[in-house]
Each structure stands twice: as structure tokens, then as C-alpha cells.
Amino acid sequence: MSVPTRHVRTRTGCWTCRFRKKKCDEARPACERCSHLRLICDGYDGQPVWMKDPEKVAEKKAKIKKQMVKRSRGQKKN
Ligand SMILES: [Zn+2]
Numbered sequence: 001m002s003v004p005t006r007h008v009r010t011r012t013g014c015w016t017c018r019f020r021k022k023k024c025d026e027a028r029p030a031c032e033r034c035s036h037l038r039l040i041c042d043g044y045d046g047q048p049v050w051m052k053d054p055e056k057v058a059e060k061k062a063k064i065k066k067q068m069v070k071r072s073r074g075q076k077k078n
């Protein structure tokens with residue numbers, strides 16, 4: 001009873017989507033969301049090292065933001 005249920009497959013998505021609090025399509029090796037934004041998909045396994053570094057986290061956040069701005073600019077429906 002005290003043992004938490006552990007699934008081998010994650011349902012929460014890749015680390016990048018989790019970080020962005022977005023729903024991940026969980027495509028492999030890189031999810032659609034990450035590929036769409038041309039971001040490095042951090043995958044589904046161990047927590048990426050950058051997440052432990054606040055500086056890197058800020059960097060990542062900025063990068064994502066930049067990519068989103070870039071994408072929303074000069075591009076209508078695709
Ligand atoms: Zn994802």
C-alpha cells in the first residue's frame with residue numbers, strides 16, 4: 001500500500017514540456033512541440049542537468065521565449 005505506483009512510461013511528457021507546463025505529445029526521440037520550436041527535446045528519462053542550475057534554467061526559458069517569438073512572427077498558418 002505504501003509503494004507508489006510507478007509507470008515505466010511517463011505520461012507527463014518530456015522535460016522541456018514539463019518545464020513549460022505544456023502538454024507533450026510524447027513523440028520520440030524528440031516530441032513534436034520541441035521539434036516545432038526547434039528546441040532540444042530533453043527527453044523523458046532522468047532530469048536534465050540544466051534544471052538543477054537556476055542560471056541554465058533562466059537561459060532555457062529565454063531561449064524558448066525567443067523561439068516562440070520567432071515562430072509567431074511572419075508566419076501565419078502552416
Ligand atoms: Zn514535449
Ligand SMILES: [Zn+2]
Nearest residue numbers: 014031034041
Ligand atoms: Zn520535447
